[in-house]
Amino acid sequence: MVLTAALGAIALGGASIAAMGPAVSGPVTVLDAAVRGEQVVINPPPATPTARYRVTVNVNWTSATHPATLPSNAHFSAPVVAVHGAPGVMFSVGGASSPGVEAMAERGSTGMLVAELNSNTQVISVQTGAGVPAPAVGSRTFDVTVLQLDHRISLVSMLAPSPDWFVGFDLATFVDDQWIDSVTMPLGNYDAGTDSGSGFTSGNADTNPAQPIAGPRDAAFAAAVAEGAFGTVTITKIG
Numbered sequence: 158m159v160l161t162a163a164l165g166a167i168a169l170g171g172a173s174i175a176a177m178g179p180a181v182s183g184p185v186t187v188l189d190a191a192v193r194g195e196q197v198v199i200n201p202p203p204a205t206p207t208a209r210y211r212v213t214v215n216v217n218w219t220s221a222t223h224p225a226t227l228p229s230n231a232h233f234s235a236p237v238v239a240v241h242g243a244p245g246v247m248f249s250v251g252g253a254s255s256p257g258v259e260a261m262a263e264r265g266s267t268g269m270l271v272a273e274l275n276s277n278t279q280v281i282s283v284q285t286g287a288g289v290p291a292p293a294v295g296s297r298t299f300d301v302t303v304l305q306l307d308h309r310i311s312l313v314s315m316l317a318p319s320p321d322w323f324v325g326f327d328l329a330t331f332v333d334d335q336w337i338d339s340v341t342m343p344l345g346n347y348d349a350g351t352d353s354g355s356g357f358t359s360g361n362a363d364t365n366p367a368q369p370i371a372g373p374r375d376a377a378f379a380a381a382v383a384e385g386a387f388g389t390v391t392i393t394k395i396g
């Protein structure tokens with residue numbers, strides 16, 4: 158962490174320094190150095206080898222949030238959560254869907270994807286949760302342990318019904334040699350590239366050869382995304 162001489166008004170020998178930015182509080186020696194215009198570097202303590210995070214997914218896909226595009230019986234399939242090291246171990250934009258991701262994105266199946274992840278040496282833990290039935294408002298919480306080298310958390314859940322559309326994320330928890338405290342962001346919207354149906358309730362149309370995982374390819378998905386996010390994820394350090 159670097160503090161520059163951006164101080165609020167500070168009395169100094171009867172004088173004061175005009176406010177130049179947010180107030181800084183800290184040990185007198187640090188403030189004195191900052192007052193002198195020096196760059197002050199505060200070295201945080203080394204990060205712990207492991208950390209615990211709470212992953213909370215809040216979803217909202219109803220006639221209230223998506224009045225123009227909501228299909229009948231709109232719901233989320235059982236989510237799959239994994240902890241791993243490199244990005245893209247479960248899925249990545251521009252990469253190919255694994256058979257497990259295809260099954261998740263097209264049918265909401267978790268078994269094949271969980272088996273793939275459990276047999277992947279880059280994955281240190283796998284969890285599943287209950288889907289969110291229509292009307293699809295709710296939250297799902299997962300507590301995970303991460304390591305400095307295996308600090309990414311991924312999650313996927315199918316938008317159902319849909320051809321091969323899913324929501325998810327792949328987030329890092331260890332950044333610049335420190336554990337992040339908390340982050341909240343919208344769920345990502347993805348097309349698995351494995352079914353060519355163009356609408357939420359289109360019949361099965363296997364994409365052969367498969368296309369890479371991408372954002373929305375079809376107008377119906379793009380229109381739904383334009384109406385609003387399907388949900389958010391919050392990752393908070395709990396230990």
Ligand SMILES: [Ca+2]
Binds near residue numbers: 348353
């Ligand atoms: Ca598709």
Ligand SMILES: [Ca+2]
Binds near residue numbers: 352362363
């Ligand atoms: Ca397919």
